Amino acid sequence: MVWIAETLLNNLLIVMVIELPAAFLLGARNFRKITTVMLANLITNPVVVFCSLVTMLFASDWSVTVLIISEIAAFLCEGYIFYKFRIFDKKNAWLISLCLNLISFGAGEIIEKIF
Amino acid sequence: MKKFITVSMVAVLLFLGMIPAFADAAAWDEKPVDYYVYVSTPDGGLNFRHGPGVEYAKVFEERIPDGVKLHIVAESGNWGMTKYNGYYGWVALKQTTKVQPTTKKETTTKTVDYYVYVSTPDGGLNFREGPGVDYAKVIEERIPDGVKLHIVTESGDWGMTKYNGYYGWVALKQTTKAQPTTKPVATTVETTTQVEETAAAVTENTTESTMLATTATTEAINNTETDNSNAGNMMFLLIGVILVLVVVIAVLLIFIVNKKK
Numbered sequence: 001m002v003w004i005a006e007t008l009l010n011n012l013l014i015v016m017v018i019e020l021p022a023a024f025l026l027g028a029r030n031f032r033k034i035t036t037v038m039l040a041n042l043i044t045n046p047v048v049v050f051c052s053l054v055t056m057l058f059a060s061d062w063s064v065t066v067l068i069i070s071e072i073a074a075f076l077c078e079g080y081i082f083y084k085f086r087i088f089d090k091k092n093a094w095l096i097s098l099c100l101n102l103i104s105f106g107a108g109e110i111i112e113k114i115f
Numbered sequence: 116m117k118k119f120i121t122v123s124m125v126a127v128l129l130f131l132g133m134i135p136a137f138a139d140a141a142a143w144d145e146k147p148v149d150y151y152v153y154v155s156t157p158d159g160g161l162n163f164r165h166g167p168g169v170e171y172a173k174v175f176e177e178r179i180p181d182g183v184k185l186h187i188v189a190e191s192g193n194w195g196m197t198k199y200n201g202y203y204g205w206v207a208l209k210q211t212t213k214v215q216p217t218t219k220k221e222t223t224t225k226t227v228d229y230y231v232y233v234s235t236p237d238g239g240l241n242f243r244e245g246p247g248v249d250y251a252k253v254i255e256e257r258i259p260d261g262v263k264l265h266i267v268t269e270s271g272d273w274g275m276t277k278y279n280g281y282y283g284w285v286a287l288k289q290t291t292k293a294q295p296t297t298k299p300v301a302t303t304v305e306t307t308t309q310v311e312e313t314a315a316a317v318t319e320n321t322t323e324s325t326m327l328a329t330t331a332t333t334e335a336i337n338n339t340e341t342d343n344s345n346a347g348n349m350m351f352l353l354i355g356v357i358l359v360l361v362v363v364i365a366v367l368l369i370f371i372v373n374k375k376k
Contacts, residue, residue: 004354005354008358032372032373035372036372036373039365039366039368039369039372040369042361042362042365043361043362043365043369046358046362047358047362050354050355050358056165056172057165057166057171057172058171063172081369085369
């Protein structure tokens with residue numbers, strides 16, 4: 001089971017490395033905002049990866065469905081946090097959440113293909 | 116804020132509710148074995164999966180090519196657990212050919228059933244794939260002093276045991292035999308007697324007697340050994356619980372960080 005913990009930590013690290021600079025560029029330019037983006041990822045990413053791993057292990061036919069549902073849930077959860085705590089403009093909170101999640105998901109897919 | 120906390124708590128509870136279902140699905144009956152097979156498939160490769168069945172995902176996309184020798188350390192039905200390219204996984208034993216064990220190995224391997232405590236001069240015991248220092252380590256970290264291990268097979272000064280869900284071998288010289296407790300003793304004695312009788316009945320064929328004795332003992336042990344068989348599931352639950360705690364702490368931290376402002 002150690003490999004599951006390693007996978008969770010690696011994924012979280014990759015997402016942080018990608019999303020935090022992206023969030024900074026998109027307007028999260030103080031400690032409060034960057035910390036909130038980081039914590040939002042800490043809430044969503046390990047849960048998404050864990051659900052995805054568990055589905056791959058025990059119900060591989062459902063892995064794509066569960067991945068899509070959990071990614072949408074992560075986008076909604078992060079979007080709500082950004083909106084609620086005014087991390088970005090109210091209008092842009094959901095859009096930025098979607099962008100950040102798409103960027104990290106795409107980067108994750110590319111990294112997986114390469115390695 | 117109340118709404119947000121309520122939604123978070125519902126999400127956490129839902130997630131907690133899902134964990135036992137996943138953990139139940141993770142349970143399968145496996146018994147420790149120790150033999151080698153060659154991959155021998157009709158279509159040139161063997162799938163390497165996370166669990167003993169085609170419903171489990173593949174560890175690697177590529178197949179294990181024909182002719183590769185694999186060390187089977189546990190069995191579940193027609194599936195065998197092995198290590199390949201540094202990862203543990205399961206292969207369909209129907210698509211393999213068993214390697215005939217060498218005489219030397221047969222005469223030195225015997226079935227046992229006792230517990231030992233790890234007791235080393237340097238604070239840790241290596242956990243290897245076979246009975247000798249020339250075998251690779253199953254896990255990189257050492258088994259710390261004081262850990263109680265269940266020895267099911269002996270080969271010279273080495274004992275086969277299960278640790279963190281994996282089967283492997285430890286140097287018995289670096290362990291201290293545990294005194295048997297009252298209740299398990301009765302089971303242990305019976306098991307050992309049965310095994311000795313079984314082994315005595317088939318002394319003419321060393322290979323068969325070793326295999327029978329191993330199977331009989333391990334099956335009997337598995338009935339009484341609930342702690343070890345559930346170790347994998349407990350680890351899974353533990354990771355799930357840690358995740359939930361991480362989520363709760365992160366939610367609280369978000370409120371703290373944003374309250375300051």
